[in-house]
Amino acid sequence: MGVLSGNPKDEPMHYGEIFCVWQFSTVAKGALSCYQAYKNHAGDHELKNLLGDLIDQANNEIKECDKLLNDNGIAPAPLLPERPPVKLEDIPVGARFSDPEISAKISQDIALGLAACSQSIGVSVREDVIALFVKYHSLKLTAGAKALEMSKEKGWIIPPPLQVKRPEFVEA
Template structure:
């Protein structure tokens, strides 16, 4: 059975070769520019997390996310250069440091690191989905679809680890008035 994402990807790739390459419209430029910024700034956050945590599972997730951000960022960086779009300014890379040398009042907990990574992953997925819906050029929509699917796959593994460790932040449950509760 074909999933909706596979169908969308197939449709976009089918029309990719026959589509004329019009200039990017301002929405596509802005979406690409913002996504590159999201990837670059997430990389900085991940570097801080790597300099803070000593937990093997956290470090593994951060490494995986860092590689993904780097690959996706480079994909958009190359694309914007080809299209003649100036690249966004971003924060400076962080040097490696010893996690045990970070003062406790400054050091993020593993829970904080992973919840921050989770929020950044959700923001990237949401941005990709919104961008796909606004794209006129199929090549741009395909890039965002690919990135969204990669982020969703990573997000699923991140959620599993966070659930296993008790780090997921769950909003209060909502019980509509008059609905039966589990206590009844």
């Protein structure tokens, strides 16, 4: 019986898995802080709801990843201080993030998170670690679809150049 042939939770994590989980937790802690600030800046109700969902998801990612790290004797990065709620009107206009800016940034974060989940799935050999990142990937797909739909509805999305007329090819 090999070292990786029992209960996955009893198997050691390899360095790639450790780094992926540690990095994911650390990035989630940074995202949590940013999303709390963005929620203070957001004026649109739907955007605030999406930010609330992303804050909840970041908290879950932190809790689960940090537990996995602690269970394997690895110290996670520290949490950042929680941001206090602020009234939108108290933020000066020139210092305020606009709703389209916030939407674009969270869409970028979701896209990067999907790539990170895919990489972590590919690196991992423990089934429980793979399952964790498959779950996160699925949740990020759902959040990304909500963000895209909202950005389209609100007119916030800036599409890349569109090919309206296709060139005609001449057969020789």
